[in-house]
Amino acid sequence: MRRTPQLSALVVVCLVAIAACSNGGGGGGSNLALVQKGSLTACTSGSHEPFAFPKAGGGLQGFDIDLLDQLAKGLKLKLVTTDMPFEGIWRKPGDKACDVAAAAITITDQRKQEANFTQSYLPADQSLLVRKADQTAYSSIDELDGKTIAVQAGSAAENLAKARAPKRAVIKPYANVADMLPALQGKQVDAIMQDQPTSAYEVKKDSSAVAIAATFKTNDVMAMAVARDAQPIANALNTQLDTLKRDGAYDRTYETWFGKPSG
Numbered sequence: 001m002r003r004t005p006q007l008s009a010l011v012v013v014c015l016v017a018i019a020a021c022s023n024g025g026g027g028g029g030s031n032l033a034l035v036q037k038g039s040l041t042a043c044t045s046g047s048h049e050p051f052a053f054p055k056a057g058g059g060l061q062g063f064d065i066d067l068l069d070q071l072a073k074g075l076k077l078k079l080v081t082t083d084m085p086f087e088g089i090w091r092k093p094g095d096k097a098c099d100v101a102a103a104a105i106t107i108t109d110q111r112k113q114e115a116n117f118t119q120s121y122l123p124a125d126q127s128l129l130v131r132k133a134d135q136t137a138y139s140s141i142d143e144l145d146g147k148t149i150a151v152q153a154g155s156a157a158e159n160l161a162k163a164r165a166p167k168r169a170v171i172k173p174y175a176n177v178a179d180m181l182p183a184l185q186g187k188q189v190d191a192i193m194q195d196q197p198t199s200a201y202e203v204k205k206d207s208s209a210v211a212i213a214a215t216f217k218t219n220d221v222m223a224m225a226v227a228r229d230a231q232p233i234a235n236a237l238n239t240q241l242d243t244l245k246r247d248g249a250y251d252r253t254y255e256t257w258f259g260k261p262s263g
Helices: 005-022 063-074 156-166 176-186 194-204 231-246 249-258
Strands: 040-046 078-082 127-133 146-151 170-174 191-195 208-214
Touching: 005 127, 040 063, 063 078, 063 231, 127 156, 127 176, 146 156, 146 176, 156 170, 156 191, 156 194, 170 176, 176 191, 176 208, 191 194, 194 208, 194 249, 231 249
Parallel strands: 040 078, 146 170, 146 191
Antiparallel strands: 127 191, 127 208
């Protein structure tokens, strides 16, 4: 029997639709292999303001939390967050503890061997945050010889501090990011090495107390981690991230936490 052009076209459309669903590129998340059906389960570290931190009345708030919530809604899923320490959090989707990890995670070559990543969603050059009164005295990392530098344990900032700090500088890792700023204000440490967005947020909150003494152009970027065998989930998240960037929702979320981008 001869196939009509209309029938052939219909078959092609159906096949394209099936392929889109199979690779996770569609708008819904019902076809994805998720830890919990109907939910996007996210591992995050709820002590890293402004990315994820406690809010009054319970739960978490922050830039990563707002993005995750919008991604889940775009996929027609409920967002469930799991709070845990940062170190090794990018491996948790591979352990089936969650579908995605979002915790201001910087992509590194080592981490790419342990997880799959979405497209980047934030530049993550590093910075040196100091007390406002010390801004002139510590205008570069070389001037911190014999001083103490706080870093988040297991972070890209810790690696950079170890590589760039003067020989007699003390690198002090903190498991809980929320403890670093009080340590700086209490003069238990002399500086904080951390990603530039976090430092910019701290200056935005109180420019009379802290200042960015130096920045380090590392070309690092932040992304969300999924299991190495979960490319459909990465595809689905990337599709939603593209939508947020295209319709302006990403920019509005960014401005909420960091203010208008410079330049």
